[in-house]
Amino acid sequence: MSAVSPQLQDKLDNLSKKPGVYLFKDRTGDIIYIGKAKVLRNRVRSYFQDSRRFESKTLHLVSHIHDLETFITDTEVEALILEANLVKEHRPRYNVDLKDDKRY
Numbered sequence: 328m329s330a331v332s333p334q335l336q337d338k339l340d341n342l343s344k345k346p347g348v349y350l351f352k353d354r355t356g357d358i359i360y361i362g363k364a365k366v367l368r369n370r371v372r373s374y375f376q377d378s379r380r381f382e383s384k385t386l387h388l389v390s391h392i393h394d395l396e397t398f399i400t401d402t403e404v405e406a407l408i409l410e411a412n413l414v415k416e417h418r419p420r421y422n423v424d425l426k427d428d429k430r431y
Contacts, residue, residue, distance in 0.1 A: 331375065331392075338395055339375065342368040346403045348410045351421075352394040360388055360421040363410040365403050371395065388421045 331339070347367045351360040351374075364370030374389050381389070400406040414422045 335392070335394060339372055342371055342397065343399050344368045345399045346401070346406045347397055347399040348406050348413060349398075350396045350413070350419075351388070351392045352396065353391050354393045356394070358417045358419045359391055360419050361410055361413045361417065363403070363406040365406075367397055367399070371397070384421070 344366050346363075346365050348361060348363050349367060349371050350358050351362075353359050362370065374385070374392070398409060400409060
């Protein structure tokens, strides 16, 4: 994994294997990206693995992640709905698909 703060590393090490939504935050605590996952642990940790396979915008996002928050859901469908609602509410910088209300 990339160099991350001990606090973030602790959160990454203790992620749930359940479905849910994750929020990446920058140093100021602003939400910069919201995503959903069938398995939170696998999806969130994938951002911090081998960076050679990522696009430059994803590398830029990862370089700004300072903290994360997760919400566990019962199903992937619940995670999808929660993600859509949170993106519409917070309008994170790196979420582009839901900002125009043309997806989901």
